[in-house]
Amino acid sequence: MSRIAATLAQLQAQGRKALIPFVTAGYPYPDVTPELMHAMVAGGADVIELGVPFSDPSADGPVIQKAGDIALSFGIGLTQVLEMVRVFRQKNQSTPVVLMGYANPVERYNQLRIAPENKVPHASGTSAPIPFVTDAVAAGVDGVLIVDYPPEECEDFANELKTHGMDLIFLLAPTSTSERMQQVARLATGYVYYVSLKGVTGAGTLDTDAVAAMLPRIRQHVHIPVGVGFGIRDAATARTIGRVADAVVIGSKIIQLLSDQPRAKVAATAETFLRGIRTALDS
DSSP states (O other): OOHHHHHHHHHTTTTOOOHHHETTTOOSSSSSSHHHHHHHHHHTTSSSEOOOOOOOOOSSSSSHHHHHHHHTTOOOOOHHHHHHHHHTTOOOOSSOOOEEHHHHHHHHHHHHHSSSSSSOTTTTSSOOOHHHHHHHHHHTEEEEEEEEEEEGGGGGHHHHHHHTOEOOEEEEEEEEEHHHHHHHHOOSSSOHHHHEEESTOSSSSOOOHHHHHHHHHTTTTSOOOEEESSSSSSSSHHHHTTTTSEEEEOHHHHHHHHOOOGOOOOOOOOHHHHHHHHHHHOO
């Protein structure tokens, strides 16, 4: 059982809901992320989603886009993100970490790390190990969510992750058909992330009734925990979503809160905010 699955199973046995905060790696300061991750755990985070900065994100709204641009200006790429996870793991071996991002950085990382002689299949017909996967598991990553890896195009990637004990997390949306849910259910492990809004992160007003109506449809096909994100900005909304979802994901609001903080207050700001969300979820 993966670290993600074990964590979510334990919470379910306790009748509690998972709190999954998202932050962009390297934001708002290039050296703050491991400290920030520890602070989020202290505030009640059960799983951490760590965004990999990318120059052309399709699912992220203005807040997370800006955070990614700033992180990129600091020189933060996938190599640096993996190092941040390694540093975090020096003091925390239990909290699951999920990398969330896009295919381009992963593909580029693999291109740079695969030696020319290994870029063709072996005689046995099997390909060389995927460098991103082996490096991520060595760093202490537990799962990945690649926004633009659809299930029908990433079966080999999913199998490689499974071989290394890592989870592959997929998005579902209000427009997802039953067929799409079935495709996701076939490969998804850990949890499924339901995008509660049509649009990008941080956009629109969350319709909690619509979320409550959609989750039973998803659970007809998906038999692992379902987290809900996009549009959750405060304790009251988190508590409402927590009544119907297995996990609550919060990203844009945290990024906004950190955007104008001095370096010394970043960790404490995140911890205080998440403690309020944790209390609401447990109430």
